[in-house]
Amino acid sequence: MKNVLQKTIPDKLVVLTFDDGCKSQATFAAPILKAYGFGATFYITEGLNFLTHKEAYMTWEDVRGLHDDGFEIGNHTRHHRNVTQQPAEELSADLAHIDARCETYRISKPTTFCYPGYSHGEAAVHVLAEHGFHFARRGVAPEFPYSGEGDRGPAYNPTLHHPLLVPTTGASGPNWNFDDFTWALTQAKDGNITVLTFHGVPDIEHPWVHTEPEQFEDYMAYLYENDYKVIALRDLADYVDPHSL
Template identity: 45%
Template sequence: MKRLALLLVTLFALGSGNAQIIRQPIPDKLVVLTFDDASISHARFVAPVLKRYGFGGTFFICEFPPNFFDKSKYMSWAQIRELDRMGFEIGNHTLTHKHVNKLTREQFTAELDSLEFRCLTYGITHPTTFAYPGYDTHPTAFSVLKEKNYAFARVGGSRTYDPTTDHPFLIPSFSTTGTDKQRVLAALQEAKNGKIVVLTIHGVPDNAHDWVTTPPDLFLEYMKFLHDNRYTVIALRDLAAYVNVEQAFTTIALKP
C-alpha cells in the first residue's frame, strides 16, 4: 500500500510536468530539523539527543550581536566545529543576523562571505544552505545565493514544503517555539503525500531570546515521537537526494 501511494505521488508529478524535479519518490514521514542562532543548548543538549536517535539536522550559525561571546548563551566556534565533525550540517545565517531586506547586495554578500570565512578558519564544511534572519526575504538575496552556489534556503510560513511548487530558496517551515505541543505534533503529521515538514527550532532552551525557547522536555517529546513513529529525519542539505535543485531553479518561479 505504501509503495502504491508513492507511485501515485510520482505519477501526479509526471502529469503536472514537475517529475524532473523529484529525483526519487518522497516518502511519508520525511522531516528536516533546523536550529537557528548558535544557541549554547544546541551543543550541550540538542546534539547528543539527535545523535542518540540517529537524526540529521542543520545548525544555522551567526555571531548574534551583541552577546555572541557570552558563552552562557552561545556556542563557541570550537563547539560549532564539533557539530560539523559529528556529521551535522552547518548552515549560513549571515554573520551578524542581518535581515536581508535591509542590506545592499554588497552588504549581503559580505555577511555570507564572513560566515563562510569563519567556517574555513575553523575547518568546518563550507555552507551550502541558508536561513533568512527574521524570515525576511528579498530578490537581491536570491540572486546572490544562486551566484554563490547555495542549494536551499529556509523561511517560515507554518506550512509543509512541496518540492514541486516551492522554490529551493523559499522552503517553508514550522516553528516549535512555545508550549503548544499539539500544534507541533499536528504539523509533523502533515509529512505525507509528497510534502515534507521542516522545523525551525531556536534554543532548547534559548538563554539569549526566551521568547523563542523550545522547552527541553517538549523537545524530548518531539524527538521521541519522531523516533517511535519511524520518521526519517534529515538535514536541509539532504533534500538534494530527493530534489533536483537545478531543475527546480529552472521550473519554479521565485515569488518573494
C-alpha cells in the same frame, strides 16, 4: 516551477533545523539527536551576542564539534540583519564571512542558508543563487501568520516552492505546543516535507523562541517512536535537484 525529483519523496520525511548558534543546541539538543540517529542543520551567525555572551552561544569549537558529529552547519549571515534591508554587496560579504569562519575551523562550506528573522525577498534570493546555495529556509509567512512566539506553517512541496524559499512547517516557541508539533508532522505526506525550526533548548536570550528541554525530549522521542525519517536541509538534495529550475 518544475523542480526535478531525484527520487520519490516518502511520507514521514522531516527536516530538522536550529537557528542562531545557541549553546544549548550543542550541549543538550545534539546529544539527543545523535542518540536517535537524526540528521539536523545548525545555522550559525556571529550576530546577536554570539561573540560576547558565551553562556548563551556556542564557540566555534562547539560548531566544529557538531560538524565532526555529522550534523550540517548552515550559513545564517555574519550580523543577523534583515536581508531585505541589505544591499547585495553587503549581504554577499556577510555570507562570505561565515564561509571563511567555517574554513578556518575546517568545517565544510555551507550549502544551505536560513533567513535571519525569516525576512526574505526576491533580491536576496538572487544573491543566494549567485553565492551557490542549494537550499534556503524561510519562515511560515506569507501563507500563515507569524506571531513571533511559535507558529504553524506550510509543508515544503518541491513542485510549488523555490528551493531558496523552503517554508517552515513548525516554528517552536511558547505559543507552539505538542498539538502543533503533531499537526506539522501530519503534513509530511503526498510529496510534502515537514520542516521544523528550533532555537535554544532552552533559549537564554530570546524567550519568544524558547523551547523547554522536556518538551524537546518529548518531540524527538515521538519522531523516533513513530518512524519519521529526520534529515538535515542539505539532504533534500537526495530527493530534489536544486539546479533544475
